[in-house]
Amino acid sequence: MPRLFFALPLHELAPTLTEWREQRPWPGLPVPAANLHLTLAFLGDADEVTLARLMAAAERQHCPPLSIRLDQTGWFNRAKAAWVGPREWPNELNVLAKALRRHGEKLGLGNGEQGYRPHVTLSRKASEAPAELPAPDLVLQADSFCLYQSVSTPVGVQYEPLACWPLRARSKAAEAAPSEQPV
Numbered sequence: 001m002p003r004l005f006f007a008l009p010l011h012e013l014a015p016t017l018t019e020w021r022e023q024r025p026w027p028g029l030p031v032p033a034a035n036l037h038l039t040l041a042f043l044g045d046a047d048e049v050t051l052a053r054l055m056a057a058a059e060r061q062h063c064p065p066l067s068i069r070l071d072q073t074g075w076f077n078r079a080k081a082a083w084v085g086p087r088e089w090p091n092e093l094n095v096l097a098k099a100l101r102r103h104g105e106k107l108g109l110g111n112g113e114q115g116y117r118p119h120v121t122l123s124r125k126a127s128e129a130p131a132e133l134p135a136p137d138l139v140l141q142a143d144s145f146c147l148y149q150s151v152s153t154p155v156g157v158q159y160e161p162l163a164c165w166p167l168r169a170r171s172k173a174a175e176a177a178p179s180e181q182p183v
């Protein structure tokens with residue numbers, strides 16, 4: 001069964017972030033550039049039927065393109081993850097993350113967590129927070145979101161996109177029509 005999560009891909013920002021991390025002291029085991037992403041909703045293991053339903057729900061999801069400034073560093077003590085993320089972010093990001101989490105919950109997926117703190121994990125097994133550093137000041141221009149599966153390989157976990165959907169605002173005509181998918 002694939003282990004799934006929704007996330008924003010970082011595209012060309014990923015190597016920029018790893019370069020930024022390599023140029024300063026940073027705790028823990030670095031996450032490879034190819035694995036960097038901004039998680040929207042963690043789903044966990046799903047069978048093929050559930051996966052197909054999830055994709056159909058994602059297909060109907062609307063969200064405008066997002067501009068997210070990564071200007072803060074942080075650390076999750078429990079997960080031992082050191083990250084960069086936004087100090088402030090557009091409410092549309094909360095709405096999208098919540099809607100995707102709900103799609104998962106309706107299919108019996110997710111971990112029950114309700115809070116959402118957008119971040120990009122730069123290292124794992126970090127036993128301390130990043131030292132007081134000037135945070136990067138990079139902007140993630142997100143124009144799509146993807147459903148990923150985690151795959152265990154001999155060289156470590158890899159995150160493979162199964163499908164991606166464009167971020168685009170609802171058209172005026174669609175706004176006027178009754179919504180099938182309230183969030």
Ligand code: 2AM
Nearest residue numbers: 005038039042079081111119120121150
């Ligand atoms: P992270 O962004 O904080 O690292 C794939 O494993 C992604 O799903 C990771 O990026 C991780 O978040 C997130 N994830 C993994 N296990 C999770 C869990 N039990 N609860 C919430 N998110 C999880």
